[in-house]
Amino acid sequence: MPAVTFLPGFRKISVEPGSTILDAAQKAQIHMNVVCGGEGKCGKCIVFLKSGRVDFDRKKFGRFFSPGEIDEGACLACQTVPLDDVQVFVPENSLIQEQKILIDARGIETEFNPAVWKYALELAPPSLEDPSPDLTRLLWGIEKSGGPRENKIYVPLEVIRRIPAVLRESGWKITGTVTLVPGGYRLIDVEKGDTSGNLYGAAVDLGTTTIVVYIRSLIDGEVVGVASNYNKQISCGEDILSRVNYARKGGLSHLQSLAAESINDALTSAANNAGIDLDDIYEVVVAGNTIMTHILMGINPAYMIEEPYVPVVKRYLTSSASRAGIAVKEDAGLFIFPAVSDYIGGDIIADVLASGMTESEEVSLLIDIGTNFEVVLGNSDWMFSCSGAAGPALEGGEVLFGMRANPGAIEEVSLDMETLVPEYRTINQIKPKGICGSGLIDLLAELLRACIIDRTGRINTSISHERVRTGRYYPEFVVAWKHDTGIEKDIVVTENDIKNLIMSKASILAACITLMNQAGIRREDISNIYFSGAFGNYINKENAIIIGLIPEVPPEKIKNIGNGAIEGANIALLNRKKRKVLDEIARTMAYIELNAEPSFMDEYTRSTFLPHTDLAQFPMVEELLESCRIRRD
């Protein structure tokens, strides 16, 4: 068996013949960056061969490397098979890096109506005069303490088996825990003594990339611990489709356990910080996209990505946490958010709940942007939703120097309109390594204002300026010179990058407009635009409007709701009445299939222009651009 040694850490691992370096890395718990799921398409998992022989088609994948990198022995880990013992060097860029994870759930205002209660009881021991059985005694005790009626409480056999010992060993001083289940209640635990102070619940945002957990006291609702980490499924493919493909190839149970493990890790660190025991968590509420929640529940997600794209379940699910492998109190309740469709999942419903848009007659537009985007338009009376593929450009994919919001990413840019010199800020204020989505949006807006690009995104190559030049395939604009960067290359944005960005933004704008047209809502009728998710948090609102990523509204109407998924999960954890609202949202929200909407392609074409072909829909932007043009002339 060939052995692979990973530098710089010298971790050594043996693998079956025919395995790839990526397989070895996964085995060694080295988390490589594999955006495409290990199909040789993203070029992110670069390693350098230091010794040994491998099978790798350098010609086929040559486009991912610079000449210098090829000299150093660059390979793609996912496409390289070691033929004997090898040593490879893993550069920092090829590892999954710490990202900005949005864990903030704002101060939540909701009624406190949890779904789990503890009852500390002192029961009278049985006697010949009072021979009622242990269980009845216990349930009556609960009823007398203000709990649910005895005959409404279901008791699992496992709990019944524990009852006699607990009652007697504690001298009949015990605490019973009851949770709400469909059609009644369930006794989930009996403990010795008074443990009624130890009652916690967890809210979980199960994202494709990241996981965020909150632990809250279910006595007063206070937050006691927060933690986040990566979804470990990333090692099986970064985007959601590669996960489904992995599941299809027999990997469902592996993905399921990775999801549970990721949640458990986050819960453990949050519980440690809070100084509480995981066993004191009695309920877990999970919001996630439809595919993630299917996988967590061990339900095959494959049919969702094939025509006619049907999920197995849309309604909310309740179960016990242990059945999903979540290591909290045995038999603790598990509540999984409902979904509207394959793409409008529990995360979006949580966004809607968190935004409060269902509580008002004012019309709001909610946008969640990632590789896929989701848009919801509506108010307390009606709601339309749609989803689509924005392409990876806004997350830094398909852009030559694009990157995720990792340290070193240019996240803000402005151009000096006279000298065309960019001023930028990077995440963690280190030398730039690339540009992330918010930086790209800024750049697009600034290049347009400076008339370096026209409204279709073409660079005006007749401008004579050192930063405007023609690259290998396309004209480009230099954002940072080699000596100022952390990657020893000029960081540029090419005409092709700009085209990709415009296509991404066009899908989103066209989706918004299609929903608005469908409902007969004009942009003036929109009272709020909510951005949810990490992307919206860092975006420059004015620039998003200048490039036509969203309809033009006064910027003060644009609000970030941050991580709406975790916020929604917290609300549902604290206030069980909101679970009915969730159900209502999921059942009544209409879903519009953009591909079946003939006007969508038309709207898309109209939106592949900066900001939009119908300039009258962007009056403020037009005024601004007009003044820019006059200054340039």
Place this chain on the structure above:
Amino acid sequence: MPMKVDIISEWTGEIGEVTIGATKKEGGSRCAAIVIGGGSGFPFLGGSAPGRKPLIAFEFCDDPKLWSPIVTELEGDVVNDAGDWAARVEELHRPDLLRFYLTSTRRRGFQDFSQLRRTVEEVLERSTLPLIVEGSIDPAIDSETFLCCGEAGEGERLLLGTAEEGRYRSVAAAAMAYGHSVIAQSPIDVNLAKQLNILLRETGVPHDRIVIDPYTGALGYGFEYSYSAMERIRFAALKGDEDLAMPMISSAIDSLNIKEVREADPGQRGEMAVKWELYTAVSSVIAGASVVCVRHPETIVPLRSAIDSLWGKTGGGD
């Protein structure tokens, strides 16, 4: 029971006008300065005046090897000299305009710009009708080609073709430098047509110097899309969209090359070509085109009768 049926008309926009050709008095050498476009109605819709009568342009070229043999065989040797051909077209076929394609620029490695200039000058000398000139289709030689055409036709108020998304700066620059107008071609889509017009406007080409070419697919080969693209463009203009309120030119340049015509029975090939052009052109004028182009000389007579019948002999409605 007498009743009155109203004819509905609910738009306010107007189509802009573009002038092609300059007379001696205006500093050119054309027999007339033709105004195309104008009007505030859809042809015959809502009882509005049908607008100016559409005009017929005849297309010819300077390198007949790249032209349909159906035409070159019919026209004879004259096709080998652009000047001769122009003179014959004007005298014999009597279109309203000439549209001259510099097909010689499509030869690989073309560089002979001085010859190109002489050819354009010769066509201008041998003809008097207002002239449309189609330059190169290769971005690498666009700049020189269009400057050369533009300069050769200075003062003649040519219509220069063709600007497209991605290569509009050269033709726009030549038009602006020498006082010509520009054909703006986009691939059968009202939105793309509008985008290109905005780009041209922002490059400094005023609206009254732009003619929209929505790209006309031949009958059976895209005309189903072109017809509606034309209607939509005209309709948007009437609803007040100034970036689409330019006259349109329609040329189903593929008509003579498509399978149905090429493979027609030899005895019927000419008639097939004529019918194909005629049905397309008649449908184009009713969809709003101000200039329709043909390549088969025999299409002109029936097409003119149809247009005369629709708009009246003198134009502007009967």
Place this chain on the structure above:
Amino acid sequence: MALKALDIYKLLPKKNCKECGEPTCLTFAMKLAAGKADIEKCPYLDEEARRILGASTKPPIQLVKIGVGERSFAVGDEFVQFRHEKTFNHQPGILVAVSDLWPDDRIQDVVREVRDGVLVRIGTDLRLDGIAIRCESGSAEEFSRAVAAVEAKADLPEVLMAADPVVMEAGLSVCGAFRPLIYAATHENYQGMCALARKFGCPLTIRAESLESMAELSALAAKEGAPALLIDPSAATLSDYVKKATAIRQNAVSKTVPDLGYPIFFDTTVTGMQDAALALGVDKYASVLVCDRLSIPSRNALLTLRQNIYTDPQKPIQMNPGIYRVGEPVRDSPVFLSVNFSLTYFTLQGYLEASGVPCYMLVVDTEGYSVLTAVAGGKLNETLVAESIKKTGLESEVDHRTLIIPGYAAPLSGKIEDESGWKVLVGPRDAAGVAEFLEKEWKK
């Protein structure tokens, strides 16, 4: 003015009872707005809502069937003025005129031509539709003879054209069971003609000069019990036709004058410019066109135009992706990349055939978009090309590894080479240039 989903939703009971088959009232409203649901499916509508919604979903132009059997056709049932608003539904029937002054064999030559003549385009058979029998003799006997001569040769839809109800009845007594179109009722003879239409259950054309008199006459004919109507605006010139037909359509689809909500009849033989009249009739709202015998070129152009105008302009026609052969290609024949937009495919295929060089076409799935839009929209990309090469087994069909891509896909050339391992040659942007391209660039 079409109602938006929300406007309709406001009129619905909002019970989400699912009895209409939709999960919620809002989805039902969306379907209604898109014309994909029937308002009658909602059991809880109040009268007012039913009135508003019923009016917005009923076709403003009556559906009329002409003829029986395989070649019968239906016209009308149109909703829009411009086809880009929502496509035209029923293409016009084209009927070739014969006269009852002609001998049987002359009549039957025409009948045979209409019966057998076919133009195959994009896998569809295009044909003329039927025969218009014109009474020019004034004699009932001659007329019924002519009708019988037509009937003897084919089961084609017919228009019987006679001004005198007595003559018309003679014709109908031959073919009245086969739902011919009666032409025409005027203010003078409408009672007689309506009685015939009623008796034989045939559609009837009314003819009048002005819009007002057409509306008046159609109301009278309907009152007399004529089961289905068409309107002949009796236009003598092209401009007269286009003006009247446009006004009829406009008043019908806007429902301002419901009495004009019938398909339009256009006799193009009276204009003296048959080709132009036929083209305009197809473009501008005619549902039944009568013409004199057509030359093959006129017929082909006319049928192609009709196919074009009655194609939904919003829906690209798609081909199945895969390998297509032009001629008899061999292992070193050139391979052209094309997309599954049928227009692109047929255009390229035509030029390749013309070039006389046998070759392969690799048609990839761009969801029906043309090269230009597919490149712009990212639907045509290197991954798709590489996967298609693998999936179709192209590599086992040819020995070389050179792919000719469309000129508009040039920006992808490098990426396709990297992804597929094939060498890429950039072909011409215009398919018309492929012959020249093959001659110059394809050397073995």
